[in-house]
Amino acid sequence: MxxxxxxxxxxxxxxxxxxxxxxxxxxxxxAGADDVSDIFGYHYIMAELLSAGMPHEKLLGAQTGRERIRNALPYLPRISNTATWWGFEEICRRLFGLKGAFGEATWEDVFATSERRCREPxxxxxxxxxxxxxxxxxLTNNYDEDLTGYDRSMFAPALRIDPLVLACDRPETVASVQKATGMEVRSLSDFKKAVGSVFHRFRHDFGARSSAISLPPDFSAFPVHEGDAAQIFDRALAGRRVTDDEFRRLRSHLFYAYTAFCQDNGLVFQLMLGVDRLVYLNAAPSGGDAFSTDPSMLRTLRDLLNRYPGVTFDLCILNRVQMHELAAMGKIFPNCVVSGHWWYTFYPGxxxxxxxxxLEMIPVVKxxxxxxxxxxxxxxxxxxxxxxxxxxxxxxxxxxxxxxxxxxxxxxxxxxxxxxxxxxxxxxxxxxxxxx
Amino acid sequence: MxxxxxxxxxxxxxxxxxxxxxxxxxxxxxAGADDVSDIFGYHYIMAELLSAGMPHEKLLGAQTGRERIRNALPYLPRISNTATWWGFEEICRRLFGLKGAFGEATWEDVFATSERRCREPxxxxxxxxxxxxxxxxxLTNNYDEDLTGYDRSMFAPALRIDPLVLACDRPETVASVQKATGMEVRSLSDFKKAVGSVFHRFRHDFGARSSAISLPPDFSAFPVHEGDAAQIFDRALAGRRVTDDEFRRLRSHLFYAYTAFCQDNGLVFQLMLGVDRLVYLNAAPSGGDAFSTDPSMLRTLRDLLNRYPGVTFDLCILNRVQMHELAAMGKIFPNCVVSGHWWYTFYPGxxxxxxxxxLEMIPVVKxxxxxxxxxxxxxxxxxxxxxxxxxxxxxxxxxxxxxxxxxxxxxxxxxxxxxxxxxxxxxxxxxxxxxx
Amino acid sequence: MxxxxxxxxxxxxxxxxxxxxxxxxxxxxxAGADDVSDIFGYHYIMAELLSAGMPHEKLLGAQTGRERIRNALPYLPRISNTATWWGFEEICRRLFGLKGAFGEATWEDVFATSERRCREPxxxxxxxxxxxxxxxxxLTNNYDEDLTGYDRSMFAPALRIDPLVLACDRPETVASVQKATGMEVRSLSDFKKAVGSVFHRFRHDFGARSSAISLPPDFSAFPVHEGDAAQIFDRALAGRRVTDDEFRRLRSHLFYAYTAFCQDNGLVFQLMLGVDRLVYLNAAPSGGDAFSTDPSMLRTLRDLLNRYPGVTFDLCILNRVQMHELAAMGKIFPNCVVSGHWWYTFYPGxxxxxxxxxLEMIPVVKxxxxxxxxxxxxxxxxxxxxxxxxxxxxxxxxxxxxxxxxxxxxxxxxxxxxxxxxxxxxxxxxxxxxxx
Ligand SMILES: [Zn+2]
Ligand SMILES: [Zn+2]
Ligand SMILES: [Zn+2]
Incomplete structure (x- = not known):
């Protein structure tokens, strides 16, 4: 209109x-690409080219960025309608002097310009x-990253904690936390102390502003007693069998515990909801992820939001279905802000x-x-x-x-x-x- | 376009x-407000102000309407984008002479005008x-309300029956039905007779046009045998334990029974689907309600609609997700009409x-x-x-x-x-x- | 815009x-109607007229096409808003010279014109x-149809297999497959051989391009071992009881098997997802079908799509809810194309x-x-x-x-x-x- x-x-x-x-x-x-082939290599584009019929080995088997683009040339018209492709061409227009379509006649000039410009100090x-x-x-930063020396006028770190929840039962997670913190982990309490020290370091040494996690559609959050979780953790640590339900309880206990760490450290908790990993198996890296919708994906967070009024939760979601429910949460929970448009929802429509x-439902400041x-x-x-x-x-x-x-x-x-x-x-x- | x-x-x-x-x-x-502070106190606005960061006690602890508005002034810009706020300002413009934004410079004039006008006969x-x-x-009327003397050229009552279904297992519900009807309730049959008399009174004494109920997303409707329901009701009346499943059966039995009362009395049955109560706990009254989506919320009504072709069901729903499914029901069931846009769906988009x-799918007369x-x-x-x-x-x-x-x-x-x-x-x- | x-x-x-x-x-x-009453008899219009209050017997009890239309005249304004009705009038305008609205004043001329034109060679x-x-x-063709002589420059058959999956446990299905193929069926292996011969005939004798099936929202697809399925089939063939879960396994086994037949015969597999049959019981034929949404309706197909990269799956879906999830599948699976807008999704909006x-998410060629x-x-x-x-x-x-x-x-x-x-x-x- x-x-x-x-x-x-x-x-x-x-x-x-x-x-x-x-x-x-x-x-x-x-922070930048080395040349346009890095930009071309974005998993959105890789997924589209494979989907549009480009053979896997021609795309992913290419030895150099140039070869990959050259191999892709005949397939480019097949994805020329997508918002992703428009974005790619827009980058080339804005930054590398592209006129007209990116293709046979233009790509080499764009490549050359990108090589030159991307390497300028x-x-x-x-x-x-x-x-x-x-x-x-x-930014998005692993818990074992050393951020000493980053430019604080330009960046702000976010402590990404996916494995600390979703792979909390794996010995390698525990090992890597020990390594990152230098703290010995023999119990759930040790584990939480070690992770707590990571939160503290990120906030106080690195100036992190948030912790972030991507949760699958069927993740369930509910309070789990310390003692219950501790026993399950012990069993996992000892390499013994943990049932699905026990794993769910352990994950949720830790998820609540990390929320408390956000509170203690004044960090926003950024929750990215709804991804299913490796939906299409023969994909380019990240190009096979998609989503589905579990009707309780947002509902499951209500208790957490009520219990931690002091934590700002910054939510985004990977489907359009629950946008409306999320908007209602953003409208009523003072500690729920709503962020952007993520991945499969980052499309113009x-x-x-x-x-x-x-804009109609939620106070604009949220x-x-x-x-x-x-x-x-x-x-x-x-x-x-x-x-x-x-x-x-x-x-x-x-x-x-x-x-x-x-x-x-x-x-x-x-x-x-x-x-x-x-x-x-x-x-x-x-x-x-x-x-x- | x-x-x-x-x-x-x-x-x-x-x-x-x-x-x-x-x-x-x-x-x-x-039917009207006493002054603009009543209008300002709408739970949509209370929820938005709390959500936008206004402290709970400043908003809900205010002793007078004037104090509440005065306290809120610094927070108004924070909700100035919402459709609710636009509506509030529109009321002030149309009825109370507001020019420009409602705020520091204008609110006292609006208040004074509203006091004067709202009290005009x-x-x-x-x-x-x-x-x-x-x-x-x-209107929305409780079963124990006395409507004698209301202006029939202006209003039409709707008998609201939420507790008669959703709290049918509680002694206080039974007690209040006894009180409202003067009929003794010792069994399910007594209870239905008493409620039936309420339906009759509403239709024949008060000229009611409909009965109405708001149902949660997980409400399930299915035929339940009288004898089964009667036993559960007896147990509830005796203060004995009723399982979740028994409660579900009792509720559904009564829901069907009241549908028959609608049929007997020529009342439309208005079903408002999908609210979750008290999602955000520290809310203003009604300001913490929200919704979620149960995929079977509409499906569960199919049997009822098929069994009672003589009852007009007037449906509305609190989410956008099932709008399409509701439209299909409105298209195919002659006894299903579709109403308005309720609460979280009452937004321009x-x-x-x-x-x-x-308008594309459903005969306009529905x-x-x-x-x-x-x-x-x-x-x-x-x-x-x-x-x-x-x-x-x-x-x-x-x-x-x-x-x-x-x-x-x-x-x-x-x-x-x-x-x-x-x-x-x-x-x-x-x-x-x-x-x- | x-x-x-x-x-x-x-x-x-x-x-x-x-x-x-x-x-x-x-x-x-x-391929054409005999006159405009055939066109008027479309189940979309029948459903709308019944829904808008036209009595069942007046519509469905009419003895002739003329009588049906004549009976419907007073009800036409009641559905005059729908996209379906616009479509009907558009047909009459384009093909049969209708000016203005189809109704009392115009229908007989349209009828006469349609009778004349529809019978022109x-x-x-x-x-x-x-x-x-x-x-x-x-086209849509049953497995027992004889397509000899159809015009290959105009049509392309699709082998419709709904009963071969959804009623695979019924003796009459087996009997009709035996009859259609002349092959004896005493086991699952026989049954698949017989069905396989149908696929072969459709592809090689009739030039079919696809096989097609309409699946209910709760259909679940997962690999089931031959031996397991064979035992269940035997039990069904012997008229013994098959549990819901066994039936689900048998159906899924066959669904996978037919996918392999698509692969063997180079047929596209057209999956139409989400219809619920006979939702409104007192309906005109097909006019009582609707849909609901099962959150796993698309998710359940992921394994199949991964296992059969050589089969092109052509998906459409009956709800708007999962459009976005379907678009993501179309984006990432090379063998998933997305078709049209089916039934309750065939509306302008x-x-x-x-x-x-x-157009934003999926390579256009898909x-x-x-x-x-x-x-x-x-x-x-x-x-x-x-x-x-x-x-x-x-x-x-x-x-x-x-x-x-x-x-x-x-x-x-x-x-x-x-x-x-x-x-x-x-x-x-x-x-x-x-x-x-
Ligand atoms: Zn990310
Ligand atoms: Zn209301
Ligand atoms: Zn069809």
Missing amino acids: PSKELVERLLGEVRRMPIIDCHTHLRWNH GWHREVIEETLNVRRTM AIREALRER LNGLFSDSYYCEWTVAKVAVYTRALAECLAEKVEQAYFSEDRALWVARRLLYENPVEHFGLQADEQLART | PSKELVERLLGEVRRMPIIDCHTHLRWNH GWHREVIEETLNVRRTM AIREALRER LNGLFSDSYYCEWTVAKVAVYTRALAECLAEKVEQAYFSEDRALWVARRLLYENPVEHFGLQADEQLART | PSKELVERLLGEVRRMPIIDCHTHLRWNH GWHREVIEETLNVRRTM AIREALRER LNGLFSDSYYCEWTVAKVAVYTRALAECLAEKVEQAYFSEDRALWVARRLLYENPVEHFGLQADEQLART
Whole structure:
């Protein structure tokens, strides 16, 4: 419904705003790609090419980035409709001078330009700060990572804890926690102490802002007594059999315990809900993951949110089905904020649907905007382009319906892109460091 | 897609049409607010303010309406994006002369105007009839209410029976039914007789048009033998333990029995599906309710609808997920009509999505439009504004797609807003009483 | 959002494109209606009329087509809003000279015209080829059908196998397979051999392109050992009791076995997911079917898709809920293509939502467009009209958002309507036969 002119005018304003990127996998010590083949190698694109009929060995067996792209050329038209492919071409246009379609006639120039530009000193800073006006980028960091020396004016770590919950019964998890902390683990209590020290280090030594975990659709969260969990842990540690139900109890106990660590350390707990791993087996890495919907995926978190009013939970979800239920949670729980649009929901139509609903239902201060999930900073260019357009379209719709004035619309945009994440992740203190 | 001009033209026509409001909680003897603080106190707004960070005691501990609003002033921008807040400001604009935003600079004038206007004699009639052209408002009435003397040209009662199903195992329910009916209850048969007399009184003494119940997502409906239910009821009455499964059987038996009472008394059975109570525990009253989705929430009603072809079931649902399934039921069951947009689905985007789908799938005569759920008649102003805009947008879309002529579009609107509820709730007979 | 002008321009182009119709119930030896009452008798319309209050006996008890229409006249306005009714009138406008609404004043002329035209020699060819530019129409054929002599330039058979899975435990199924094949069935192995010969005959004698089955929402697919299934089959054949779980195992075993037959014979396996039969009991034939959503309806197919990479699975689904999950499957599984918009999802809004999502997420070469599900070729006129408009609207949106150029948009349309189904169903070889 909104007129093209209004959308473009709002978009122009939105694209000048400062941004916080609430979730990425950027490497803090090497945030950019080496050349366009890294960008091309994004698992979204790999999955689409295989799906569109490109033979597995031609794509994944390629020895070099150049060879991979060259092999893919005949298959590119077959994915030329997807939002991912549009994003890839947009990166090439914005950063590497692409004119027209990426293909036979153009790819070598793009490759050459990318090789040159990506290796310029300060390239990632140019992309992140100059091109995108992203003021802070959240990272994803393993518990055994050493973050000494990362640029605090640019990045903020997030302590990723998936294996500490989902593989808590495996001896190798315990071993690696021991190694990372130098603490001996002979019991559940030891394990929690060691993990607690990781949380403390991330917060106090590394300036982490959040802990993050991706949970499968059927994850169930419920309070489990310490003593019960301790016995199960002992059994797992001793290599004895743990039943499915025991494993569920142990996981949930630890999940609650880590929530308490978030509380103790003032960390936001970022929950990414709904992924099923390795759905398609013969896939490129990460390219075979998908999702399904368990009707209790959100319901199971209610008790936790009620018990930890002091922890800010930042939720995102991998399906469109439960968007509405999530919006209701964001509306009623003061400690529940809602983030971005993740993976299979990061598509223009799904973003617009979610944003429209959230802007209608949830206090605007509870919404975080950009959630790029980028592995290379160049991909953030595409994500920002798609997200800001969807945002401008939603806002324009509200303006035309007379629900928002244009001023309110732009204020909302600024809240989503910048002020809310600053508020939720406690980035104010560091703001002096950042460019203003 | 529809042009703004077409939307506004249709909206102008739609807003002149007579309306039936199919569900409210208005008090028949005092339908309006005392002043704007009653309107401000709507649980939608209370929930949003708490969620947006307003401290619980500042909001809910305020001693007066004035104090509550004054305390809330700094938090208002934080919810200024929501459809609820737009509705509140719209009420203040339409009824109390608000210009600009409701806040520091304006609230006292609005308050003063509201105090004056709300106490004018005939104020609620002015709002309902003059401002809104609402010709009949359905109420929500407890089984022990005395409705003698309500204005039949304005209201139509609905017998609300939630505790008679959902708390049928509690001695206090039995006691209160005894008290309300003066009939002794020593068995299930007595209980049903007593409840049957309530249905009869509501229909024949009070002119009720429907019975209504709100059911949780996991409610299951299935035929249960009288003898089985009677034994369970005896056990409950004697204070003995009733298992979950027995309780489920007793509830379902009574649910079927009340359906038969609807049939005997010519009442529509209004089913409001999907609420979960007290999801967020530290909430304002009703502000902590939310919903989840049980895949069998609609499926479970199929047997009932097949067994009682003579009862009109008027369904609404609290999630967007099962809208489509509900539309299919409305399409195929002659005795299933579909009502409005309830609570978490009463948002512009959700209304538009549901309306578009229903107008495509369901014979128009099966659709009831406005379902304001208002507690004060002033809120109906906001609900009508949001609903009619969404309706006009949907109709405009159909007109631009050449699926509807403008005439058909307006005829559809009139059907939804007025003629269908008149037909379904049997309001024709009383029409002489109503203004035309 | 897209401008009306752009939609109409794209629509003009789209409506000139050649089309493959991926699923119908046309009779190859008599593809058209006898007169407009056949077209009127479509179960979508029967269901709507009953639902809108037309008495059962007036509609279904009518002795002639004329009487049925005459009886229905007073009820037509009550369904005049639905997409189905628009489709019916569109057929009458396009093929039988209807001006204005179909009703009292016009129906007899339409009837007379339809009687004349439908009996003209080559009428179905005129509709399918001249009016619609449909180059190939997939059929639905029972395993005991003799297709000798059908027009291979116009049609392509699909072997429908519902009873061979869903009623595999019934003696009459076995008996009818014996009769159809002339092969004796005394064991599961015999049964599979017989069914295998049907697959072979369909592919090699009749030129079938696919096998098709409609599965209920709770169907579960998982590998079942031959020996286990054989014992269950023996028990069923002997008329002994088979438990629900055994029946589930037998069904699944056969479902996997038939997938292997698809592989052996180079047939696409068309899975239509989610119908519940006879939801409303007092319905017109097929008019009481609806759907519900089982959260594992798609998940259950993952193993099968992984095990048979050589089979192209063509999926469609009867609810909007799992559209997104289906899109993710279409995105990652090379052997999963996604078809059309089936039954309760064949409505303008649902088509647009699904198309938008699929065009963003799935490589375009994985998408089949038209899936008319027609019983008479005249209905294809309505289905094409609705589908192509929704397609043009989606494409126009993408063009206005600058995600697609107009050229790419039209290329996408041609892919969906024609080139993809030609590719998936292997129609190239026969293309010489078809008009170009
Ligand atoms: Zn991530
Ligand atoms: Zn209510
Ligand atoms: Zn079919």
